[in-house]
Amino acid sequence: MSTWFAETFPNVVYQGWGGDTGWGTAIFQTLFMTFWSAIFGGLLGLIFGVGLVVTGPKGITPNKTLFWILDKIVSIFRAVPFVILLAFIAPFTKALVGTQIGINAALVPLSLGVFPFYARQIQVALSEVDSGIVEAAQAVGASFSQIVFGVYIKEGRSEIIRVSTVTLISLIGLTAMAGAIGAGGIGNMAVAYGYNRFANDTTLFATLIVLVMVLIVQVTGDWLARKYNHK
Amino acid sequence: MTAPIISLKDIDVTFTPKGKTIHAVQDVSIDVQKGDIYGIVGYSGAGKSTLVRTVNLLQEPTSGSVTINGETFFSKTNDGAATKIKGKELKEKRRKIGMIFQHFNLLNERTVEENVLFALENNKEKEKIKKEKVAELLELVDLSDRAKQYPSQLSGGQKQRVAIARALANDPEILISDEATSALDPKTTRQILDLLKKLNKQYGLTVLLITHEMEAVKAIADKVAVMQNGRVLEKGSTLDIFTKPQAELTKEFIATATNQDQAIQAITDSETVKNLPAGQTFAELKYTGNSTNEPLITSLYEQFGVVANILYGNIEVLQGTEVGSLLVILSSEKDNLDDALAFLASQNVTVNILKGAQA
Numbered sequence: 001m002s003t004w005f006a007e008t009f010p011n012v013v014y015q016g017w018g019g020d021t022g023w024g025t026a027i028f029q030t031l032f033m034t035f036w037s038a039i040f041g042g043l044l045g046l047i048f049g050v051g052l053v054v055t056g057p058k059g060i061t062p063n064k065t066l067f068w069i070l071d072k073i074v075s076i077f078r079a080v081p082f083v084i085l086l087a088f089i090a091p092f093t094k095a096l097v098g099t100q101i102g103i104n105a106a107l108v109p110l111s112l113g114v115f116p117f118y119a120r121q122i123q124v125a126l127s128e129v130d131s132g133i134v135e136a137a138q139a140v141g142a143s144f145s146q147i148v149f150g151v152y153i154k155e156g157r158s159e160i161i162r163v164s165t166v167t168l169i170s171l172i173g174l175t176a177m178a179g180a181i182g183a184g185g186i187g188n189m190a191v192a193y194g195y196n197r198f199a200n201d202t203t204l205f206a207t208l209i210v211l212v213m214v215l216i217v218q219v220t221g222d223w224l225a226r227k228y229n230h231k
Numbered sequence: 232m233t234a235p236i237i238s239l240k241d242i243d244v245t246f247t248p249k250g251k252t253i254h255a256v257q258d259v260s261i262d263v264q265k266g267d268i269y270g271i272v273g274y275s276g277a278g279k280s281t282l283v284r285t286v287n288l289l290q291e292p293t294s295g296s297v298t299i300n301g302e303t304f305f306s307k308t309n310d311g312a313a314t315k316i317k318g319k320e321l322k323e324k325r326r327k328i329g330m331i332f333q334h335f336n337l338l339n340e341r342t343v344e345e346n347v348l349f350a351l352e353n354n355k356e357k358e359k360i361k362k363e364k365v366a367e368l369l370e371l372v373d374l375s376d377r378a379k380q381y382p383s384q385l386s387g388g389q390k391q392r393v394a395i396a397r398a399l400a401n402d403p404e405i406l407i408s409d410e411a412t413s414a415l416d417p418k419t420t421r422q423i424l425d426l427l428k429k430l431n432k433q434y435g436l437t438v439l440l441i442t443h444e445m446e447a448v449k450a451i452a453d454k455v456a457v458m459q460n461g462r463v464l465e466k467g468s469t470l471d472i473f474t475k476p477q478a479e480l481t482k483e484f485i486a487t488a489t490n491q492d493q494a495i496q497a498i499t500d501s502e503t504v505k506n507l508p509a510g511q512t513f514a515e516l517k518y519t520g521n522s523t524n525e526p527l528i529t530s531l532y533e534q535f536g537v538v539a540n541i542l543y544g545n546i547e548v549l550q551g552t553e554v555g556s557l558l559v560i561l562s563s564e565k566d567n568l569d570d571a572l573a574f575l576a577s578q579n580v581t582v583n584i585l586k587g588a589q590a
Binding site: 228 | 287289321322324325326328329330332334336337338339340341349350352381382383394397400401
């Protein structure tokens with residue numbers, strides 16, 4: 001088995017596990033980037049998504065100006081291609097984390113790249129919560145936070161998990177591009193050590209790893225979404 | 232007369248979607264006395280739901296005033312001067328006005344008891360006391376054994392009973408029922424209406440019953456207002472509205488509730504009535520309460536020699552009063568008939584001559 005593997009994937013073996021160019025390091029980098037930008041971008045997206053729903057025309061506190069501002073911010077960030085965003089916000093990144101290259105620097109554009117996508121998804125998910133349920137909550141005198149957390153988020157839980165799964169998968173895709181600013185990761189492995197060196201086996205192996213990651217996220221997401229749906 | 236518990240005065244609600252002006256409610260004034268079951272009937276789009284949403288200010292009126300229990304919730308004159316309760320105060324007041332809906336609007340991701348508990352989240356009592364309250368409410372609506380189930384596991388009638396328990400959680404004095412039985416089958420409808428009646432009788436709960444089914448009004452309401460195109464066409468005690476309807480729409484609604492229309496149509500189309508001989512009169516006799524104690528038909532024959540052939544009869548009991556309707560063919564001499572009609576009028580019997588003499 002190991003001989004077969006070494007013969008078929010020589011470049012994969014050459015990269016090794018640890019060290020700056022190893023698989024373990026690359027996998028860790030991808031997971032690190034995905035995790036932290038999911039936290040930061042996710043929170044930002046959740047705040048914007050909830051904001052869009054509550055200030056929207058059918059929301060519990062309609063506010064045309066605030067809705068317009070949130071809506072435009074989300075639209076503009078969504079319109080910028082991620083690779084361009086990476087370069088474009090470099091000065092901001094430097095001001096925020098002190099450097100514009102490396103894995104920590106990548107978290108800034110990744111978070112900003114994923115949040116508008118997530119905000120829109122959250123907006124759609126929460127809009128599907130029956131307005132009658134919201135009205136019933138208002139009728140029993142529920143407060144703003146009770147309606148946001150106890151009704152919108154709790155009732156939309158299953159749908160939120162579903163869109164989070166989609167977002168997380170697209171985020172894994174974005175981390176592959178973060179190699180462009182020296183953040184490493186599986187994507188960088190596939191391009192820098194695979195494609196650029198004509199080491200097709202490395203590219204293939206990197207692809208397989210990403211596929212496995214996506215699959216795990218998808219299966220877990222689907223399972224959780226089912227578990228938390230009592231409709 | 233004591234002050235009404237709900238007093239809506241000159242309520243206007245206007246929507247302006249995309250520049251078009253829609254008058255959802257126009258110039259409506261309604262007073263509801265404590266302990267009443269007040270029905271508001273009308274077809275969809277009549278403005279009933281919009282109107283009742285002004286009671287707990289889920290819908291703010293464009294102008295008019297809303298006074299609940301003597302307290303001004305909202306008041307705005309046409310020149311724009313407005314007072315209204317808002318924020319925390321509004322939320323506290325809303326807790327004293329329960330509301331149930333056509334589609335139940337239960338929280339799907341919470342169990343039956345959690346749904347009721349949701350209404351008590353702002354209650355400062357200890358968890359244990361709240362739990363007891365929830366158990367009591369579920370007992371009241373006869374759903375104690377379903378406490379741990381999710382709404383999706385319940386039937387329509389059970390869901391509505393959970394909604395009622397939730398609406399009653401903060402011991403409201405008023406319950407707004409917005410088409411609460413419209414999605415239910417006749418038997419379940421009856422159970423829910425009986426439950427509302429029971430709550431009304433036992434706890435003096437004032438019920439605002441919005442419906443398009445006159446049956447529901449007939450079953451439990453003391454008073455009723457009929458709405459069309461945002462306006463109240465007529466209002467009064469259920470008995471008065473049923474026995475002396477003025478507006479065409481009201482008559483239409485009553486006909487649907489009693490099936491009388493079909494009976495009259497079938498009889499009017501029958502050979503006997505079609506080939507009505509001279510000297511015979513086809514008429515509808517309507518009477519309420521006391522009149523039913525008099526042997527009317529016998530009197531007609533004994534005193535006036537008028538023979539009444541009964542083709543159809545119906546007696547309803549509304550608010551404890553009997554309401555009767557007879558379709559008869561009267562045969563007699565002309566003079567005798569006039570005397571007989573005068574006698575009937577003196578007995579508070581309304582006569583509609585449908586065919587024959589004088590018609």
